[in-house]
Amino acid sequence: AKKIYDADDRGEVIDGDLGKHFDVELIGEDARQEPILQYSHENPNRTVVNPYIHFGxxxxxxxxxxxxxxxxxxxxxxxxxxxxxxxxxxxxVSNGLPDVDSVYYFTRKTTLEPLDIRFDEHSPKVALPQGIMVPLNSFNTLYHSSAFWGLMLPVSVSSMASDVIRGYWGQRLLWELGGYVAVYPPTVHRYDRVEAYPFSDEKDLHVNVGRLIKFLLAW
Incomplete structure (x- = not known):
């Protein structure tokens, strides 16, 4: 395998074409050889960003x-x-039910209607410089072979925390290889099944993720 697409069973690829937004090829004739927008690291105190702001x-x-x-x-x-x-x-990024935590789901969702959030599909992809991280998930992520090692999931935490924790340490190690993470416009529509999000399963994130980021940046 040269690339692996990590997704869940709630998502449906928009237009059935992963290559519409993702850079499925990084080398060769089919690769898009172009500059990518990148977050500024002018503020050294900024260590993590919310990519949803970039997409509207x-x-x-x-x-x-x-x-x-x-x-x-x-x-x-x-x-x-x-x-x-x-x-x-x-x-x-995922339209419909994006990857949100239980705090968002229970405090911002006011009806029994499924969430149906739409992001700006015309916003360009954006890269993360060394020193700034972004939450990654296992719902809509493309891994190229140079980062296959980053697919391993920690087993000592809940499933609602393991992919995010994996993503943070994966980003840190990616810098050592000269690689980086980029976030792309909506590529899937995920359907909200109106199921409860267990806050307890995310406890490892809410309690420890800030400390994890600080540790990785100081490493």
Whole structure:
């Protein structure tokens, strides 16, 4: 295998074409050899970002974002650029039911109607520089072979925490290889089955994820 698409059973690929937004090929004739927008690291105190803001939803946050960062909703003043080709982990945004945590689900969802959130499909993909991380999940993520080692899931935490924890340490090790993570416009529509999100299963995230990020950045 040269690439693995990590997804769950709630998602349906938009237009049935992963290549519409993801960079399925990084080398060769079919690769998009182009610069990619990149978050600025001018502020050394910024260590994690909410990518949903870039795609037009400032009031939504992803599972795995430290709750102390939820209130950071300013738009980017400017971006830098990085040359494409080493975005070995590619995180797609999901329409419908995006990857949100139980705090969002129980506090922002006011009816029994399924969540149906839409992101800006015209927003360009955006890369993460060394020193800034982003929550990753196992619902809509493309791994290239250079990052296959990052697919291993920790087994000492719940399933609602393991993919996010995997994603954070994977990003940190990716920097050692000269690679980086990029986040892409909506590639799937995930359906909200109106099932309860167990807060207890996410406890490892809400209690420890901020400390994990600080540890990885200091490593």
């Amino acid at each position: 939803q400032r009031s939504v946050w992803p599972r795995g974002l430290p709750l102390e960062n939820v209130g950071e909703i300013d738009h980017e003043e400017y971006y830098t650029e990085v040359f494409g080709g080493k975005q070995f982990i590619q995180q797609g």
